[in-house]
Amino acid sequence: MDLLGGTGGPVRVAGRELAREELLRRASGVAARIGGADAVAVHATASLETVVAVVGGILAGVPVVPLPPDSGPDERAHILGDSGARLLLAARGAETFEGEPPLVPVDDLPPGDGAAAEPAPGATALVLYTSGTTGAPKGVLISRSAIAAGLDALADAWAWTPDDVLVHGLPLFHVHGLVLGVLGALRVGSPLVHTGRPRPEAYAAAARDDGGTLFFGVPTVWSRTAADPAAAGALRGARLLVSGSAPLPVPVFERLEARTGHRPVERYGMTETLITVSARADGERHPGYVGTPLPGVETRLAAEDGAPVPSDGETPGELHVRAPLLFEGYLNRPEATAASFTADGWFRTGDIAVIAPDGRHRIVGRASTDLIKSGGYRIGAGEIENALLAHPAVREAAVVGTPHADLGEQVTAYVVADGVDERRLIEFVAGRLSAHKRPRTVHLVDGLPRNAMGKVVKTRLGELAP
CATH class of the missing domain: 3.40.50.12780 (ANL, N-terminal domain)
Incomplete structure (x- = not known):
């Protein structure tokens, strides 16, 4: 062949x-x-x-x-x-x-x-x-x-x-x-x-x-x-x-x-x-x-x-x-x-x-909330969460995609941390992963919503945004 x-x-x-x-x-x-x-x-x-x-x-x-x-x-x-x-x-x-x-x-x-x-x-x-x-x-x-x-x-x-x-x-x-x-x-x-x-x-x-x-x-x-x-x-x-x-x-x-x-x-x-x-x-x-x-x-x-x-x-x-x-x-x-x-x-x-009955397909969403499509890239939230958690000041991190007029979705992070600001966290991730994987927005929060099993409930993260 x-x-x-x-x-x-x-x-x-x-x-x-x-x-x-x-x-x-x-x-x-x-x-x-x-x-x-x-x-x-x-x-x-x-x-x-x-x-x-x-x-x-x-x-x-x-x-x-x-x-x-x-x-x-x-x-x-x-x-x-x-x-x-x-x-x-x-x-x-x-x-x-x-x-x-x-x-x-x-x-x-x-x-x-x-x-x-x-x-x-x-x-x-x-x-x-x-x-x-x-x-x-x-x-x-x-x-x-x-x-x-x-x-x-x-x-x-x-x-x-x-x-x-x-x-x-x-x-x-x-x-x-x-x-x-x-x-x-x-x-x-x-x-x-x-x-x-x-x-x-x-x-x-x-x-x-x-x-x-x-x-x-x-x-x-x-x-x-x-x-x-x-x-x-x-x-x-x-x-x-x-x-x-x-x-x-x-x-x-x-x-x-x-x-x-x-x-x-x-x-x-x-x-x-x-x-x-x-x-x-x-x-x-x-x-x-x-x-x-x-x-x-x-x-x-x-x-x-x-x-x-x-x-x-x-x-x-x-x-x-x-x-x-x-x-x-x-x-x-x-x-x-x-x-x-x-x-x-x-x-x-x-x-x-x-x-549709005529065979046309429409993609309506992701089975999970953990795959972000931004500017044509498919970005795994877990990889970015791991990078954020590598920062010594970060205690908890959750990443999701949020609507963006140009990119479709942007990488948005919710972080529990001490003594570090949004800009430094973005730069930290950008220094460890591909540039397109860096968060565009980081929300510093007091805690992440979790269920009885301790898993982060990502559908509730938006409630934490200012």
């Missing part, structure tokens, strides 16, 4: 470009260097070096572990240690820390000849770390066959062809930016223009100067675009605007349509499932709905007791998924893997959905 497809257009990242043939030559040189490694980490900046390194891992059949470039020391050490990565691929001069795997400067490696044995379809291609509801991030094992199945299904749904020019500026360490936004373009054969950052003016420039036809963004990107009449107007000539990674607010959908003339395509997925549900390029697009299951994907709704929930457009239930593009499990966590599936083999997404 050739995961990367055949011929295709160039890849440009932040203004630097490589023809596909040159990209594969450089990636082949990476593959020759890392061949036989158990796993390799990639310092996943928005750069051509990241693309070359990831493609090199794909060619070599070595699992690639994208490392968020803004990882704090605790998160970075956890990912590198838990994944077992033996090498760290990065651009020349990248900063490393004591105890980390040896650095391999991607730009110093000689190009290869492209000769490599094709890895087995079931081999692990990526280990993507995702925040759950508690504790440190878990490594999600994504196989080559799952990526291929997922990308082919999306190409069908979005009528994505080599004639498209894909434009986005999303981070290259998660499904949206890396799997869809890089491997998708390479598999389909369409040119890729990565704008470095997902700024409305950069998207507009790519539409005008590069003939961008297919644009990827998270709701925050589309909210900012809809608020910029000039940038939005430049996208009128595009073929498709795709929104994902978090729910797109209906007002943003409507403003975007008014300004660009496009009804955006919404889709739904998780790191563990890739993209499973999407509106189609040739179908109707309804605000608030994420579409219908992709080819090969089955979905169902279940009540808390496991009983079936009808697809009547009104009754909510936990969304379960069964598909060939599901993950292979959590790295070194068999108990967590087993707990994420039902006895009859369906993956429990933990998201609450409603399915």
Whole structure:
């Protein structure tokens, strides 16, 4: 199975470009260097070096572990240690820390000849770390066959062809930016223009100067675009605007349509499932709905007791998924893997959905209150709580997502502490975890609401806010 497809257009990242043939030559040189490694980490900046390194891992059949470039020391050490990565691929001069795997400067490696044995379809291609509801991030094992199945299904749904020019500026360490936004373009054969950052003016420039036809963004990107009449107007000539990674607010959908003339395509997925549900390029697009299951994907709704929930457009239930593009499990966590599936083999997404009689899906909430969707990121509250509790002045901490006009949700913390202010706590977390995980608001309170078992009742935290 050739995961990367055949011929295709160039890849440009932040203004630097490589023809596909040159990209594969450089990636082949990476593959020759890392061949036989158990796993390799990639310092996943928005750069051509990241693309070359990831493609090199794909060619070599070595699992690639994208490392968020803004990882704090605790998160970075956890990912590198838990994944077992033996090498760290990065651009020349990248900063490393004591105890980390040896650095391999991607730009110093000689190009290869492209000769490599094709890895087995079931081999692990990526280990993507995702925040759950508690504790440190878990490594999600994504196989080559799952990526291929997922990308082919999306190409069908979005009528994505080599004639498209894909434009986005999303981070290259998660499904949206890396799997869809890089491997998708390479598999389909369409040119890729990565704008470095997902700024409305950069998207507009790519539409005008590069003939961008297919644009990827998270709701925050589309909210900012809809608020910029000039940038939005430049996208009128595009073929498709795709929104994902978090729910797109209906007002943003409507403003975007008014300004660009496009009804955006919404889709739904998780790191563990890739993209499973999407509106189609040739179908109707309804605000608030994420579409219908992709080819090969089955979905169902279940009540808390496991009983079936009808697809009547009104009754909510936990969304379960069964598909060939599901993950292979959590790295070194068999108990967590087993707990994420039902006895009859369906993956429990933990998201609450409603399915209409015509198959349209609407995501209405989270089965728990501990997963925060902010600016397209899925952020685990437990990880931030652990970081806050590491501060010597903090006695108790609880973190939730609260509404935010631009980000969708913001990270909000309720903290019982002595002798420390909000600003210092925010800086403390930002120094330990990724920047997007820092609380935007910290409420210093006298105590947290708890039930008879001593568990924090997060639904009552809002009562404590001033």
